[in-house]
Amino acid sequence: MTSEPQSITQGKFRMWRRPDAIVHLVWVAGSHITLEDATQATAAMEQLTGGQPAGLVVDAHNSSTMDRAARMEFVRRVDLVSAVALVVTTPLSRLMGNFFIAINSPAAPTRLFDDDESAIAWLQGVVS
Amino acid sequence: MTPSHDDDPASADLELRLAAIAATIEEFAQLHFDVRAPIGPRGDVVDAVAAGVNFLGDELEVAYRELEQRVADRTAELEHMTEEMRRRALHDQLTGLPNRTLFWDRLAHRLLQERRVETCAVLFIDLDRFKAVNDSWGHATGDQLLITVAERIVSQLRAGDSAARIGGDEFLVLLDAVSSAPVALEIAERLGASLREPFEVGDLTLKVTAAIGVALASSDLCSVDELVNAADAAMYAAKRHGPGRSRLHECSTWREDA
Numbered sequence: 001m002t003s004e005p006q007s008i009t010q011g012k013f014r015m016w017r018r019p020d021a022i023v024h025l026v027w028v029a030g031s032h033i034t035l036e037d038a039t040q041a042t043a044a045m046e047q048l049t050g051g052q053p054a055g056l057v058v059d060a061h062n063s064s065t066m067d068r069a070a071r072m073e074f075v076r077r078v079d080l081v082s083a084v085a086l087v088v089t090t091p092l093s094r095l096m097g098n099f100f101i102a103i104n105s106p107a108a109p110t111r112l113f114d115d116d117e118s119a120i121a122w123l124q125g126v127v128s
Numbered sequence: 129m130t131p132s133h134d135d136d137p138a139s140a141d142l143e144l145r146l147a148a149i150a151a152t153i154e155e156f157a158q159l160h161f162d163v164r165a166p167i168g169p170r171g172d173v174v175d176a177v178a179a180g181v182n183f184l185g186d187e188l189e190v191a192y193r194e195l196e197q198r199v200a201d202r203t204a205e206l207e208h209m210t211e212e213m214r215r216r217a218l219h220d221q222l223t224g225l226p227n228r229t230l231f232w233d234r235l236a237h238r239l240l241q242e243r244r245v246e247t248c249a250v251l252f253i254d255l256d257r258f259k260a261v262n263d264s265w266g267h268a269t270g271d272q273l274l275i276t277v278a279e280r281i282v283s284q285l286r287a288g289d290s291a292a293r294i295g296g297d298e299f300l301v302l303l304d305a306v307s308s309a310p311v312a313l314e315i316a317e318r319l320g321a322s323l324r325e326p327f328e329v330g331d332l333t334l335k336v337t338a339a340i341g342v343a344l345a346s347s348d349l350c351s352v353d354e355l356v357n358a359a360d361a362a363m364y365a366a367k368r369h370g371p372g373r374s375r376l377h378e379c380s381t382w383r384e385d386a
Binding site: 030065067068090091092093094095096099103 | 167169170171172173175176177179180182183184186187190
């Protein structure tokens with residue numbers, strides 16, 4: 001019997017599945033996220049959750065930027081997420097998060113938070 | 129007096145970063161999308177502004193490309209529709225042959241050309257007893273027969289000749305170059321013989337004949353209407369002599385050097 005992996009590390013991110021089934025994604029500080037990175041991230045999420053929709057907390061503390069193709073990949077793979085909490089602590093990450101929500105209109109509930117704790121608390125309430 | 133930042137490196141750096149963002153916005157305003165504002169590692173407000181400009185540039189580029197594509201698609205669609213409308217205005221819907229308007233235009237154009245050793249001729253073709261086909265087998269069969277007749281007429285044409293359907297079971301042929309009335313009549317009789325061959329329409333084998341009137345352009349028949357009316361009259365004269373006949377109009381006396 002094989003067990004599902006609980007943590008995946010790729011070039012620009014680390015992703016793991018918490019005991020409460022929420023997936024946590026942390027991008028490498030200052031990285032520019034491309035379509036290839038986004039595809040790797042969605043594939044990793046699919047691997048961690050077995051393709052079942054799950055809550056996702058994205059740690060963008062360290063001001064990553066993302067190109068349009070990457071954003072559209074996250075919008076396209078809405079089947080993987082039940083809700084998304086974006087943790088933003090810099091003006092740059094906050095603006096990117098706000099623009100993503102306003103302009104790319106992700107189908108899953110998506111909100112910005114200042115810290116991990118409130119993000120996870122919100123996700124637990126949404127996905128439970 | 130212009131302020132100097134020589135003694136304030138932070139202000140100079142800020143000005144440079146903002147200038148780069150402003151330059152990017154100017155490029156976007158000119159619909160140049162191959163530039164992006166630089167974003168530093170700080171993630172501060174200036175980087176946020178740069179990222180916002182880039183983000184909006186991404187969206188503007190996509191919207192602009194989509195709009196361009198939509199305009200191009202719509203233009204192509206309109207061109208296609210215009211061409212189709214033009215084709216429909218000049219062609220018979222059933223057989224695809226030129227209609228009366230286009231035939232008249234072609235004949236008028238041909239009559240403007242003066243050729244010393246040859247003239248042109250019009251054949252007026254009317255199927256004999258076509259109504260009986262419609263009455264016996266239905267209009268769908270009649271329509272299919274007309275399509276097949278049109279194909280056979282076209283197959284008998286020489287280079288430069290053209291055929292038209294002007295309604296019902298009536299067809300016109302423009303013989304672009306004929307050297308004499310007997311040559312025109314011979315072509316008409318050959319066409320009549322080809323139409324006498326059986327037609328396969330669905331499961332049916334149908335036999336039809338056609339009356340063909342022939343008129344040559346000459347000093348007496350020099351307009352489109354005169355020429356077509358003469359061919360029409362000759363066709364009726366042919367019909368009076370029985371089915372499957374061809375007849376030359378009496379004014380068709382054109383001769384070389386006449």
